[in-house]
Amino acid sequence: MEELIYNVLFKYFGYTEFRGLQKDILKRILEDKGHSLVLMPTGGGKSLCYQIPALIFKGGTLVISPLIALMQDQVDSLKKKNIPAEFINSTVSAEDKNKRLNSFLTGKTKLLYVTPERFRNPQFAEAIRTADISLLAVDEAHCISEWGHDFRPDYSRIEEFRQMIGNPLTIALTATATPDVQNDIITKLGLTNNDIKIFHEGIERPNLRLEVENVFDEKETLSEIYNILDTYKGSGIIYFSLIKNLEYYSQKLRDKGYKHGVYHGKLDPRERKKIQRSFLSGQENLILATNAFGMGIDKPDIRFVVHAELPSSIESYYQEIGRAGRDGNKSVCVLLYNSEDIYTQMEFIKWANPNADYYYSLYNLLKNNESAVNSMGIEYVIEQMSFKNKSDFRAETVLGMFDRYGVTEGNIERKNLKIVNPLPSQLEDDEYLKNKLTSDNKKLLSVVNYYKSPECRRAFISEYFGFKAKANCNNCDTCSENGKNN
16 A cells, blocks of 8 residues: 555655655544544645545545645646546536536546535535545634634535435544544544544644734834835735735835735726736746635745734634745744734724524514625625614625525625524524623634743644644744744
8 A cells, every 4th residue: 555655745746755754644534434634724724635545545535625726726636637527516517516526426536626505505505416536635624613713604514415325434624623623523524532543743834934913003114014024025925914005005005115915805807816926937026915815725836924913813824824935945034013903903893793683683684685685795785784884784794694504695796695493593593692602702812922922832732732842933923032042
């Protein structure tokens, strides 16, 4: 078996050696036929851990992936390596969906990527039951946990999906998961700790230098950004929390002659795709973005990642800085800390966690006024829910959650939104919603503590994720200040 996996590694991927725990994980999957939970830093080579078995197993490998853009990029990359892979999602025509599904059912396609929402489709669910599936890969597995930073309700149905396809051998993969989230992943898979082996590579990315700079105002923020852009040559990302701030600083950089692209969730999807492709291809070296610029940014030579505003959690921060230095060369990750950002994030958290009454009221509004909602759009919804604060985006939050939980079908922008299922119990449970709000605030507090901590930055992050690290990393600002940096 060892000779076989090395042959596959070289034939399809061009490598002669494995990295980190990859070889041990492959042996667990291919020799022991054992379930695995893989926690590996961003850029550590998680995908290889199911792509190689997919090429060896007789049956197919079904990959559950959260983002359409992410799976499309992965499939495009696999096809360039002559690996028979396909994806099915909402961007694919009905005819092509049937062709791709049939190709997987007949064994011509070895890897099929789908979003968990695909299982809502009765035709897909019925057909996939008949497939010969040797391996189920759950990518971005932290999305399973409602206490994780990127919860997807359909991910919590993974146990149901596994049963539907005959409880196949399963590998779950993520870069970020605290011990609580790890336990939640295992439970939601329908497994126990005795059923699954955890492979944890930690968060060590020694080539990433971690720094925090305290900034008081816009002038100091701009000064730090200019300094970084002038010091670190090559590709980089500057993250913002607010679109209006992103656009403001973008204009300031343009005025100074710094060329860059802009990426956020309110851009047209085609424009976002164009900007992402331009950055990945090297045509654009600098991107100013919100966290919408996320999964799928697999560019090896990003030399710096700057957070110009405070992130909402250590999980999201670590995932975002993990996009730097994937080629193993030195890169810098700078967090610009302005205490006023705390209040911005607290507002985000408040509006992202409506209470049960709000969910119930908006549900009834959609149910009883479907034609008005679709003819007048989101403005009508906001007006009927009677709030005046422009930063209050509870309506958007609830509509997003309704879509994620399968409460609604259609889209308010396309004027075809409708209620199709009752409210799930979680969204009617005030105690559950209050606990979620408290959890999100604790995550924000951890970011503040990261800034304030006198200890090694990398050690702080390691301990947050539940394991011990060295007392100092010799590659962060606190280690330098304490005279530990050689």
